[in-house]
Amino acid sequence: MQVLFVEDDPMNWRVVKDMLTIAGVDMAEAEDAETGLRMIDESHYDVVLMDLRMPGMDGLSAIRCIRARADAKATIPIIVITADTAIDLRERSLAAGADQVLQKPVAMNALFDALGEAIDNEGHVIL
Structure with missing residues (x-):
């Protein structure tokens, strides 16, 4: 499984990467939404993990861009991971x-449950 984490904090990358490993x-990892969108254009990912508050484009805008695509990548599962309360x-x-x-x-366990649900809904193997 290939996961893209769009997040501006390298510490959060490390924590999530350790869990996924x-x-x-x-x-x-993509350090901002624009980079994440470019990486989605260039590669295949099974799931996108998206932070909401980043410099430049925010996560909600990036999600809308992904969903507006005219190709199969528009349906990639997206899991928001945020500190926003x-x-x-x-x-939203x-x-x-x-x-x-x-x-x-x-x-x-919450991350693994969310990934399992996202992949299962797409008809792929569950973690």
């Missing part, structure tokens, strides 16, 4: 096209 999952965060994320929303610090 335990499950044998490969993870690529706004009351309407979940609703889902309305933008996210499949799930996780709060930071993300627990390993």
